[in-house]
Amino acid sequence: MQKVPFVTGYLTEHFGDDDYATLAGYRRRGGYEAARKALTEMSAEQIVELVKNAGLQGRGGAGFVTGLKWSFMPKGNDKPKYLVCNADESEPGSFKDRLLLERGPHQIIEGILIAAKATGAEKTFVYIRGEYAHPADVLERAIEECRAAGILGAQCLGSDLAHDVIVTRGAGAYICGEETGLLESLEGKKGQPRKKPPFPAQFGAFGMPTTVNNVETFSHAPHIVKNGAAWFRGFGTEKSPGATVFGVSGLVQRPGLYELPLGTRLDEIVFQHAGGPLPGRKVKGVIPGGMSMPILPVSQLDVPMASEFLRERKTLLGTGGVMVLDDTVCMVRVGCVITYFFRDESCGQCTQCREGTGWLNKIMQRIERGAGSLADLDILLDVAGKMEGQTICAFADAAAWPVQGLLRHFREDFEAHITHGKCPFPQSFEL
Amino acid sequence: MVISAETRARIDAAIAKYPKKRGALLPALHLVQEQTGWITPEAARELATIFDLHPIQVMEVVSFYNMFYDRPQGRHHVHVCTNLSCSLRGSRELLRQLEQHLGIEAGETTKDGRVTLGREECLGACAWAPVLRVDETYHENLDVDAAKRLVDGLE
Numbered sequence: 001m002q003k004v005p006f007v008t009g010y011l012t013e014h015f016g017d018d019d020y021a022t023l024a025g026y027r028r029r030g031g032y033e034a035a036r037k038a039l040t041e042m043s044a045e046q047i048v049e050l051v052k053n054a055g056l057q058g059r060g061g062a063g064f065v066t067g068l069k070w071s072f073m074p075k076g077n078d079k080p081k082y083l084v085c086n087a088d089e090s091e092p093g094s095f096k097d098r099l100l101l102e103r104g105p106h107q108i109i110e111g112i113l114i115a116a117k118a119t120g121a122e123k124t125f126v127y128i129r130g131e132y133a134h135p136a137d138v139l140e141r142a143i144e145e146c147r148a149a150g151i152l153g154a155q156c157l158g159s160d161l162a163h164d165v166i167v168t169r170g171a172g173a174y175i176c177g178e179e180t181g182l183l184e185s186l187e188g189k190k191g192q193p194r195k196k197p198p199f200p201a202q203f204g205a206f207g208m209p210t211t212v213n214n215v216e217t218f219s220h221a222p223h224i225v226k227n228g229a230a231w232f233r234g235f236g237t238e239k240s241p242g243a244t245v246f247g248v249s250g251l252v253q254r255p256g257l258y259e260l261p262l263g264t265r266l267d268e269i270v271f272q273h274a275g276g277p278l279p280g281r282k283v284k285g286v287i288p289g290g291m292s293m294p295i296l297p298v299s300q301l302d303v304p305m306a307s308e309f310l311r312e313r314k315t316l317l318g319t320g321g322v323m324v325l326d327d328t329v330c331m332v333r334v335g336c337v338i339t340y341f342f343r344d345e346s347c348g349q350c351t352q353c354r355e356g357t358g359w360l361n362k363i364m365q366r367i368e369r370g371a372g373s374l375a376d377l378d379i380l381l382d383v384a385g386k387m388e389g390q391t392i393c394a395f396a397d398a399a400a401w402p403v404q405g406l407l408r409h410f411r412e413d414f415e416a417h418i419t420h421g422k423c424p425f426p427q428s429f430e431l
Numbered sequence: 432m433v434i435s436a437e438t439r440a441r442i443d444a445a446i447a448k449y450p451k452k453r454g455a456l457l458p459a460l461h462l463v464q465e466q467t468g469w470i471t472p473e474a475a476r477e478l479a480t481i482f483d484l485h486p487i488q489v490m491e492v493v494s495f496y497n498m499f500y501d502r503p504q505g506r507h508h509v510h511v512c513t514n515l516s517c518s519l520r521g522s523r524e525l526l527r528q529l530e531q532h533l534g535i536e537a538g539e540t541t542k543d544g545r546v547t548l549g550r551e552e553c554l555g556a557c558a559w560a561p562v563l564r565v566d567e568t569y570h571e572n573l574d575v576d577a578a579k580r581l582v583d584g585l586e
Contacts, residue, residue, distance in 0.1 A: 080450065089555050090552070090553060090555065091553070092514045092515055092516065092552065092553035092557070093515065093516055093553070093557055094553075094557075095555040095556055095557050095558065097555070098555045098556070129555070130461075130496070130498045131498070131551075131554055131555070132555070133567035134568075134569070166448050168454075168457065169457065169458065169461060170496070171457055171460070171461070171496035171497070171498040171499050172496050172497030172551075173495060173496050173497065187451065187453055187454055188453035188456030188457055188492065189453070189456075190491060190492060190495040191495065191496075206449070206450045206451050208450070247557060247558060248558065249516035249557030249558050250516050250520075250557075251519055255516075255557070255558035255560070256558050257558065287515075291514070291553075321557065323515060323516055323519075323557070325519070329519070334515065337514065337515045337518055341514060341552055344552065345552065347495075429518050429520075430518070430524050430527070431518070431523060
């Protein structure tokens with residue numbers, strides 16, 4: 001991974017140090033002391049309460065309260081219980097987990113150990129996207145170091161917790177980032193999401209009680225155990241505590257990864273940290289949280305990056321992948337790229353999604369070619385509306401929302417294609 | 432038998448890691464592909480036997496995932512990300528130039544069997560766009576000339 005501009009906080013503080021990915025380097029900086037405390041001095045209930053009080057929310061896109069999720073796991077040991085670390089990062093515009101895996105593998109394992117104690121899980125499956133061959137190697141090496149040092153095994157860190165971590169590589173399917181699609185894939189099947197209920201805490205991996213958390217979510221846990229809930233709440237907003245790693249990409253001067261408190265304003269991220277638009281250009285719109293999240297026009301970037309504020313502007317935080325589009329960009333082409341992706345990645349089991357994603361893409365391409373009509377804009381919104389909330393998983397919503405966002409804020413781009421009979425943006429990126 | 436003894440031993444080691452045998456099917460498909468380049472019908476039948484499945488249950492998994500192949504592939508995979516952040520940074524032009532350079536379209540393999548060219552959805556390297564993947568290695572911030580040199584250097 002080449003160097004990019006970087007702002008660090010507690011998660012990424014040592015990511016510039018090459019030895020931080022090794023056990024010795026991690027321990028030199030206090031690594032595994034939080035896990036030792038959790039495993040030897042705290043009860044499962046105390047850990048769950050602590051993480052609940054900290055208000056940590058899942059960093060994989062849905063933002064569910066992590067401590068609450070952990071509390072859903074059944075008590076007792078009549079069945080094996082599992083954790084799953086979702087490392088299938090595949091939301092376009094999101095690339096923070098890759099960094100966390102490559103530079104901070106022991107931070108993830110330490111978080112896993114804390115969660116294992118909290119939930120009584122005996123094993124963790126890290127499901128990592130197939131394309132992340134190098135991050136998977138780095139994590140495997142870290143796991144081997146932990147087994148050799150007794151951090152993982154029959155008595156983790158000398159405690160009575162037995163735990164092991166298994167890495168499973170995916171094979172290129174966006175839907176496997178959805179937690180039940182992931183579970184199906186982990187079991188060696190097509191990654192088609194399951195109907196809920198039953199939820200994974202009752203019927204998860206291999207039919208056993210399971211908690212699924214994102215790579216970054218696990219990475220926060222050691223810091224909360226070490227520093228306490230009040231410390232964690234010192235970052236971020238009242239409803240969205242802590243920091244997160246924002247990935248900024250697209251047409252800005254300094255695309256990169258920026259660890260900042262939740263609630264940092266979007267315009268601060270785009271114009272200060274990422275340096276604003278390329279010379280001679282102006283920002284036109286920004287996708288705030290990965291490609292599934294509806295776009296905001298430049299006039300609405302004065303919004304704190306936390307879901308409670310973004311929701312007021314009809315978008316969400318998602319994975320914190322900030323994609324910046326400038327005044328050369330044709331928003332219909334953006335719509336073509338987005339709808340092609342969802343058409344390609346729909347798993348096909350729900351009609352609304354399988355057919356709807358195809359329709360959205362076909363109509364979008366027709367408008368881009370200059371062959372669309374004004375009625376097509378109503379059809380786009382009608383199809384998107386009929387996909388929302390109608391399917392087994394949230395993929396169809398994720399496909400519908402960006403189309404609705406583009407039409408909400410950039411309808412004039414679509415109308416211009418239709419009235420001119422061609423794309424009116426000669427400078428736009430090639431399709 | 433197309434699955435070698437060595438690959439079979441690695442599949443058995445993978446099976447031991449999972450509570451149910453079938454959990455090792457994706458790892459096994461990766462291992463077989465490492466050995467044979469793609470999932471041949473014979474390999475699918477042998478995997479079905481190992482995992483107590485019907486061959487079609489193996490093939491439906493193969494066809495679901497982009498990284499499993501049900502037909503012969505080039506010795507190297509060159510995949511260009513064409514998702515939004517990379518498109519904004521010129522990846523479509525990069526792919527078009529590579530298509531012309533190799534004389535094939537995305538999805539095809541060169542006549543000498545050297546390179547299979549493909550387009551790929553987001554690779555998770557958006558700040559380094561445009562990005563392409565050669566087999567298991569990412570190459571970032573590439574211009575067209577650098578990408579052509581990279582492809583020409585593949586054996």
